[in-house]
Amino acid sequence: MTGSGRGPVPTPALQLHLPIELVREPTLAEYLPGPNAEAVAAVRGTASGQGEPFIFLFGPPETGKTHLLQAACLAAARAGRQAHYIPLGRPGIAPDILEALERLDLVALDDVHRIAGQPAWERAVFDLFNRLRERGRALVAAAAQPPDDLALGLADLRSRLHWGPRYRLLPLTEPDSETLLNESARRRGIPLPPEVTRYILTHHPRNPCALLDLVARIDSLSLREQRPPTIPLVRRIMRDDAGCR
Known part of the structure; x- marks a missing residue:
């Protein structure tokens, strides 16, 4: 799998x-x-x-x-x-x-x-x-x-x-959400610049499912376009992100 x-x-x-x-x-x-x-x-x-x-x-x-x-x-x-x-x-x-x-x-x-x-x-x-x-x-x-x-x-x-x-269940704190993003990106082998992390935490739901799905989409699009994650790339993904519970 x-x-x-x-x-x-x-x-x-x-x-x-x-x-x-x-x-x-x-x-x-x-x-x-x-x-x-x-x-x-x-x-x-x-x-x-x-x-x-x-x-x-x-x-x-x-x-x-x-x-x-x-x-x-x-x-x-x-x-x-x-x-x-x-x-x-x-x-x-x-x-x-x-x-x-x-x-x-x-x-x-x-x-x-x-x-x-x-x-x-x-x-x-x-x-x-x-x-x-x-x-x-x-x-x-x-x-x-x-x-x-x-x-x-x-x-x-x-x-x-x-x-x-x-x-x-309690919501993750902001530091926990940042750790979740960075650890998920690290497991996938993609760099997540600090400015991208800050943009995500400011503009995207912080529930674990939504954050992990977003990292998966970033990984997929970065690989397809052969470019590292940037704020414009993340913004494009978030426009199409239906979110999750």
Whole structure:
């Protein structure tokens, strides 16, 4: 697998079973823990099969919840385990997408807040929790709010979301964001001049997913045009960058 591909690279162990396009393959190693070290360690343990069977992540959009869930699935797959990432509330999917997932080692449910107040979805997620527990499988879920703040109609589902540890993800500080940019660029072997780093931190979202995707785009365009990263090049990329959560 390569980190600069234009879409998901399926393997027998990892399937993103929706048409989800990834600029790169998110990994746990490239997520700079910063203030979220405990949560990252917990996700790593669950992905390996050695940690808590149920984890709930919550926090604002810029904290990289989606990155951690996708990275957990990739880590599980690379360890020979079966994993699925599912963004709840995505248009075009129905509750029956959760059927039979208990046969997998790890399920990652993103955006749980999007199905709050929808009885069919709430029942489907509740039933999945029960089946996963019966089979000794693992689940990592994420939402914008903690379980008690979700507008859930099914009280039993709220109780399931309290089964394991819950972690509030915090945004990276500016120094952490700068470190993340520079480390990601260094791994790719591209120079990132200080003025380019400052421009990115001033004009681009600082969530881990957005920053790492931007570095991947910089790497790709620099290679294609055979030129080092400059502010005009980064500005061009940012105009086309749809961002991520």
